[in-house]
Amino acid sequence: MKSLSINQVVEMIIYICSKLVEEEKYLTEIDKKIGDGDHGITVKRGFGSLKRVLEKKQHFNSVNELFKLCGIEILKNMGGASGVLFGTLFIGGLKYVEEVNYITLGFLSRFFRNSLQSIINRGRASRGDKTMIDALFPAVQALEKSSKKHEDIRIAIKNAALEAKKGMESTKNMKAKFGRAKHYGERALGIPDPGAITVYLIFKHMSEWFSLIPE
């Protein structure tokens, strides 16, 4: 598979949203141990409302327009620092990429590379700080590697999800520098960062969606 149409991207995002909403309890449980305990509800609020908006079957002239709407919906409804950072995941890459009406692996890897950089700049965080960056960084590297080798987009996303999972798991051994988690110090050891989990889940469900559609 070489590319996805806008409608396919919309379907994929709706699928990811519906799966993320189902993870509310799990995310809340983790966040109770390490943060404010509201990450599950926040994710449900943001991605749940995005799902509702996309299900209204709007017409999009470009993938860029679609991503911008996704980012704005998340900003509007998710709130807090995580609302801004997950909004940046959709919006932060936009100013560096061309306008397209279908997605290729090359586009996706460039888009996510720029989103990652925006999240790093905006959040003033780097790898190893026990944040969403620890899952996104290796996922983006995997996409770039696959893109260079001209791999099938399904395989690329599957690899990215695997790398995101490893990255998410690596946050278990990190001490937090941001948010309420930083006050937990040593007690945060052994627990992964909820933001990193959410990034991993996004890639995991993206990969799952690919396995459900015909070639």
Added chain:
Amino acid sequence: MKRIINNPEDLVKEMIEGVVEANKHWLEIIPGLNAMKKKKIKDKVIVMSNGGAGCEPMHIGYVGIGMGDATCIGEIYTAPSAYTIYETVKAVYKGKGAILICANFMGDYLNTDMAVELLNLEGYRVEKIVVNDDLNVEPGADPDKRGGTTGIIYVLKVLGAASEKGLELEELVKLGNKVKNSVSTISVTLYSGSFPQTGELMFEIPDDTIEFGMGFNGEPGIKSSKMLKADEMVEIMFEHLKKDLELQNGDEVCSMVNSLGATTYMEQHIVFRKLAQLLKKEGVSIYDAKINRYHTSQEAGGVSITLLKLDEELKKYYNFPAVSPAFTHLPHNKQTVFQIRDFL
């Protein structure tokens, strides 16, 4: 603590309605948002600040003539969302650019930065100035660790005037950063205020203890001390400000003595008296002194002192008239007097 409120969820909305009604000749609500704007805005660069509610009159009190053009307010101690900021700018934009001023707190910074990016994507020319005047860390420590407080008022004051005089976006950004880098604040906190929704205390300080540089929600500051006399407190505060601003004989400053909420007119002036003595001893003259409640933490006990080190350019714009609900300035000298009614 007893509170005069209606429904706790409506605090911010009802406060904005009250402020706008009291100043209805020149202010109006931006429908659908916790935001307000001047009724009439010249064709100029927009200047506005934003932040959470709870520190009144911060943000809401500084929209007016020669001050901010608009503001949007978040929930109690919560930054307004990037989306709210984005919509507020769109409601007032005049095609010549906009400057968003916020405090250097994670929530404010993130949401303002995001709003700037969204607006830029849509072709609006928007810049931000993140103010970090608060000495909640020692002078010379990482400036990224410093919060923003009353220094924002001086940035609004100078940019409000300069934008009315027709300066371009780039010039205003340069000027705003000059104010930001010339202003410094230090607080002493005696006791906590309470959350307006619940009346519960935000934090606790032992009765015999005071805290220098504490954040307005009780974040740890520079140092704790046993209770001191007013003059001793002001001496400690002044030492920090002097070091941070590198004050020298011959310098000229604007000063602001701000009550954190409960501290009285009487106490504030006892503080100012000592501040004026210390400045005089250093050979620093006070160009203008403001003493009032400008940035509170509800009914917290304590004061903050802000100094703005002036040069001729800053003095020129500072000395323009300003009329806003919580900050008014009448020019000192004839050269810069102009007619307030030109803006009405």
